[in-house]
Every structure is written in C-alpha cells, then in structure tokens.
Amino acid sequence: MEAVTSSAVPEPSPRSDDETWVVIPLYNEADVIGDVIRGLRESFRNVVCVDDGSTDGSASVASEAGALVVRHPINLGQGAALQTGIEYALSQPTCRYIVTFDADGQHRVEDALAMVDHAREDDLAIVFGSRFLDDRTRPGWMKRVMLKTVVVVTNLTTGTRLTDAHNGLRVIRRDAAEKVHLRQDRMAHATEIVLQLNRTGLPWAEHPVELLYTDYSKAKGQSMLNSVNILVDLLVN
Amino acid sequence: MWIQIILILAIVAIGFIFMRRSGSDRHLAIQRLLLGAFILVAVLSVLFPGWLSWLARLVGVGRGTDLLLYAFVIVFAAFVVTQRRRAVAQDAKITQLARRIALLEASMDPGPAVVSDSSDEDQSQAVIRHNEAEPSRSTSSNPG
Numbered sequence: 435m436e437a438v439t440s441s442a443v444p445e446p447s448p449r450s451d452d453e454t455w456v457v458i459p460l461y462n463e464a465d466v467i468g469d470v471i472r473g474l475r476e477s478f479r480n481v482v483c484v485d486d487g488s489t490d491g492s493a494s495v496a497s498e499a500g501a502l503v504v505r506h507p508i509n510l511g512q513g514a515a516l517q518t519g520i521e522y523a524l525s526q527p528t529c530r531y532i533v534t535f536d537a538d539g540q541h542r543v544e545d546a547l548a549m550v551d552h553a554r555e556d557d558l559a560i561v562f563g564s565r566f567l568d569d570r571t572r573p574g575w576m577k578r579v580m581l582k583t584v585v586v587v588t589n590l591t592t593g594t595r596l597t598d599a600h601n602g603l604r605v606i607r608r609d610a611a612e613k614v615h616l617r618q619d620r621m622a623h624a625t626e627i628v629l630q631l632n633r634t635g636l637p638w639a640e641h642p643v644e645l646l647y648t649d650y651s652k653a654k655g656q657s658m659l660n661s662v663n664i665l666v667d668l669l670v671n
Numbered sequence: 672m673w674i675q676i677i678l679i680l681a682i683v684a685i686g687f688i689f690m691r692r693s694g695s696d697r698h699l700a701i702q703r704l705l706l707g708a709f710i711l712v713a714v715l716s717v718l719f720p721g722w723l724s725w726l727a728r729l730v731g732v733g734r735g736t737d738l739l740l741y742a743f744v745i746v747f748a749a750f751v752v753t754q755r756r757r758a759v760a761q762d763a764k765i766t767q768l769a770r771r772i773a774l775l776e777a778s779m780d781p782g783p784a785v786v787s788d789s790s791d792e793d794q795s796q797a798v799i800r801h802n803e804a805e806p807s808r809s810t811s812s813n814p815g
Contacts, residue, residue: 484773504777506769518770522777617763 453530454478454550457519459512460503461486463537464495471499473543474535482522483537484515492537513623517616524611532611536602545643549605552641559610559636562596562628563603567642584625587665592629596640600624603643610636622663672731674741681745685752 456474460467460483467483474481483501485493487509497503504522506515516534523529531553533546541563549561565571566585573581581600588599602624606614613634618626631638716723716735723735732738 502777504773506773508765508769510766510769514766514770518773521770522774525774525778 451550452479452528454533455480455482455523455526455529455531456533456535456546457516457523458483458496458501458535458537459486459515459519460484460488460492460496460537461509461512461515462488462490462492464488464490464492466539467492467537468495468499470535470537470539471496471501474546475500477543477547478533480523480526480529482519484519484522486510486512486515511623513616513618513626516623516627517614520606520611520614524608530608532606532608534602534604534606540645540647541603542644542646545603545641546605549603549641549643552639553605553607556639557637558605558639559607559634560631560638561605562598562638562640563601563643564596564598564640565601565643565645566597567640570642570644571647573645573647584665588625588628592625592632594628594632596628598640599628601643601645606631607636610634674730674732674738677730678741678745682748685745685749 456478458467458470458481463470471481471483481501483493483496483503485496485503485505487506493503493505504518506518519534520532523532531550533550535541535546545563549563552558553561565573581598585596585599589595604627610631614627614630616623616626616630720735723738727733727735727738730738732741
C-alpha cells in the first residue's frame with residue numbers, strides 16, 4: 435500500500451510509455467487488425483497480439499503493423515488468448531499496466547489512454563470500460579437487452595456492481611493481473627476475469643468508453659444464441 | 672414401483688459422480704468392481720435366462736429385456752458423463768501446453784519479423800547438408 439503515495443505523484447502521462455502493454459486477442463481479423471495496431475502504436479509502444487490460430491494471415495498483418503505476435507499453435511478461444519497475453523506482458527519486467535483491447539476495431543485508442551491515466555491518477559488497480567456510463571454508444575434494443583441481462587447475471591454471480599459486462603477494454607495493473615488465471619477458454623472468460631479481479635480486493639473503477647458499432651463489428655458480433663451459451667456457462671460453473 | 676426408485680437413485684448417483692472431482696485409485700477400484708459385477712451378471716444371465724425376467728418382475732418391470740434397456744440407458748449416461756469430464760480436463764491441459772509453446776516461441780525470437788523465419792531455417796539446413804556431402808565425396812574418390 436506504500437505504492438499509493440509514490441504513484442499518486444502526478445507525472446506528465448507519457449504518450450508513448452514503456453510501462454503499459456496492450457494485449458489483443460486475435461482470431462481471423464486480417465481486414466481490420468492492421469489499422470487497429472497502427473492506431474494503437476501512435477500512443478503505445480508495446481502492443482502484443484496473441485494470434486489464436488488464425489487461418490487468414492492475421493498474424494503476419496499484425497506483425498507488419500508493428501505488433502509483437504505471440505502465436506497459439508492451435509485455436510484455443512478468446513479467454514485462453516487473453517490469459518496468454520497477460521502472462522506474456524507480465525514476463526516483461528517493465529510492465530506495470532496491461533490494457534486489454536479487442537481486435538475488431540470497436541474500441542477507441544483515446545479511451546484506452548484516458549483509462550490508463552485514470553488508473554495512474556486515482557491509483558486504481560483495475561479500470562473497466564463501460565459503454566453504459568454515458569449515451570455515446572447506442573446499441574440496438576436487442577443487443578441492449580442481451581447485454582443488460584449478462585450484466586445482471588454477472589453482478590449476481592460475482593458480487594460486483596458493474597454497469598457493463600463483456601466489454602473487452604480494461605486496464606489492469608500488474609499486481610491485479612498476477613492474480614488472473616482464466617480457465618474459461620470461451621466467451622465466459624469475460625465474467626471470470628471480473629470475478630477474479632473482484633476477489634483481489636484491489637481498488638477499481640469504471641470509465642465511460644464509446645464502442646464503435648461498425649458494420650464490420652456488427653457482422654462479427656456475438657449472436658443471441660451465443661449469449662445463451664454465456665449464461666449457461668455462468669450458471670453451471 | 673421399485674424400478675423407478677432404482678433408476679432415480681442411479682441417475683442421482685451419476686450426477687453426484689459428475690460433480691465430484693475426478694480421479695484417484697478409489698475411482699479406479701470402483702470401476703473395476705463394477706466391471707466385475709457386470710461380468711458376473713452377464714454370465715449368470717447366459718446360464719439362467721429366466722433369472723433376468725425374475726429380477727425384472729421383482730423390481731416391477733414386465734420383461735427382462737426392458738430391464739436391460741433401462742440398465743443400458745443408465746450405463747450409457749454414465750459413460751457420456753465420464754467422457755465429457757475427461758474431455759474438459761484434457762482441454763485444460765492442451766491449453767496450458769499450447770500457451771507454454773506460444774510463450775516460449777515468443778521469448779526466443781523477439782521483434783516483428785515472424786514470417787520470414789522458416790525460409791532462413793531451410794537455408795541453414797541446406798548449408799549443413801552441403802558441408803556433409805563434400806567430405807564423403809572426397810573419401811570415395813581417394814581409393815579410385
């Protein structure tokens with residue numbers, strides 16, 4: 435807890451800092467991943483893509499765009515990729531903050547930067563992105579109902595009070611990230627990570643973010659059937 | 672009816688086995704005992720076919736074949752449950768293994784040049800093969 439005073443000293447947040455690692459689980463997003471990484475690299479020096487056995491050349495696109503690529507030899511699922519990325523970032527001695535970021539271009543780099551600043555300034559171990567804290571993001575009503583259901587169930591099962599769940603944009607400080615051990619390889623990891631981070635008892639906050647619902651992300655997004663899977667996974671495990 | 676009680680008990684037992692953490696010598700011992708019982712019952716029903724019908728009527732099932740069917744359903748459900756649990760455990764192991772490989776590979780070659788690696792390897796191997804070929808040629812030419 436002595437770190438509170440030292441890191442609370444307001445340093446001019448460096449725009450290209452060494453102590454932040456962006457972790458992107460990557461699976462077959464060759465069309466967009468290059469732009470996503472180039473956008474991130476303007477502000478973040480360290481971008482790690484965990485290629486989860488993509489078959490469309492996503493990995494080479496990512497490495498050409500300047501990301502460091504860690505390759506799963508086989509497809510394991512997004513949760514497994516996230517865990518691999520977190521472990522890779524933790525293996526870097528300089529890493530102090532981990533930003534988890536989606537590969538499909540839904541997230542804004544500005545939000546990620548603001549969240550890291552938020553974590554630094556308020557000495558937070560975890561900052562969750564939330565699309566429901568302001569009205570910038572306008573999901574369709576079906577998606578809103580589905581997301582809100584998952585939020586309610588997540589809060590019931592994890593004992594947290596979040597306004598958003600399954601938002602891939604998070605900032606996790608090193609001490610919190612070391613306590614994350616995702617075992618749900620598939621989509622339920624988004625709840626598992628909330629549960630494990632909540633158990634650390636470390637200070638956390640939510641930060642308003644905007645999700646860009648592009649045609650691309652809409653086409654790729656989770657179907658309603660997948661939310662059935664998520665709910666069953668949550669209730670059974 | 673007795674059969675209902677027996678079937679329900681069996682289903683609940685399978686459910687409990689499914690919930691429990693897997694694997695020890697005890698588990699194996701139970702498996703072997705069940706297998707032994709199965710062999711005994713199978714041999715007995717071949718020797719005394721009427722015995723199965725007697726047992727069926729005792730637990731409230733009309734025919735011996737119906738009893739066999741019920742027993743088969745129960746055993747099959749148990750099989751599915753154990754196989755699924757084994758698959759889940761195996762998936763977890765594969766995940767750990769693949770993650771270790773991925774992290775090892777990443778630690779071996781840092782930097783974004785991931786794609787061109789394989790061609791370099793081929794070239795170095797070709798060089799080695801070339802070096803090996805030369806001395807063998809020279810030795811064979813000496814006696815001739």
